[in-house]
Amino acid sequence: MTAKQRSTKQRLPSEFRLRATTAVLGSLNWLFQESYSTQVVDEPYALRRARGEQGRCIYAAWHSYLWHCTKALRGQGVCTMVSSHRDGEIIARVLARWGFTLARGSSTRGGARALRDFARAAKETENDLCVTVDGPRGPAREIKDGVLFTAALTGLPIVPMGLAVQDAWELNTWDRLILGKPLTRVAVTLGPELHVPRGLDREELVETYRPKLAEAMRVEEARARSCLRLREPVVG
Secondary structure (H helix, E strand, C coil): CCHHHHHHHHHHHHHHHHHHHHHHHHHHHHHHHHHCEEEECCCCHHHHHHCCCCCCCEEEECHHHHHHHHHHCCCCCCEEEECCCHHHHHHHHHHHHCCCEEEECCCCCCHHHHHHHHHHHHHHCCCCEEEECCCCCCCCCCCCCHHHHHHHHHCCCEEEEEEEECCEEECCCCCCCEEECCCCEEEEEECCCECCCCCCCHHHHHHHHHHHHHHHHHHHHHHHHHHCCCCCCCEC
16 A cells, blocks of 8 residues: 555545534534524624625624624624634534635734734635634633734724623633523624724734723623623523
């Protein structure tokens, strides 16, 4: 057996596992999502454009929202960055099934290059972007610089997302992933635009706009909870 044949033989089981895992995760996602009563309180930008309005945005979400973002933004062609490691490949395939477009890369490996690739993807698509602002590996709920640089590079406004789930599990993952229990209610809010000017130096960009975005996301999460009349997230 040649080296090429051995390499092909090794790749086949890996590809089979990827496809099987993607199929299982995608099916579970679909079953859970279809059972939820999801209210997107504010109109997504794709629907605004369908009415003839102009404008695109960068949706900013916590990594713990990832499961529920697929329902709120599905079918809108939203472009999101997915890391290039194995777990990222599974997530990428599931997101592609739900109508997302993908930019591959990782802010933990060649972060500057990943940001440039994402900014280029923004210029090549007419759709919105979505960034998990504390991803891909945390710390949880600590805003990384990437979303701010992307906004400055592209000129697109950041739209903070808020999420509340009436009855949910909080998984023991680094991001404390929120997974709504079947038949639960979910509220998603899209806040006012945060515009990041071009040409700021890194210190001014981070010190001024990171706190502004953190506060905007706190406000949106509180607004989403108020839609479900929840004082605090209910997890168990």
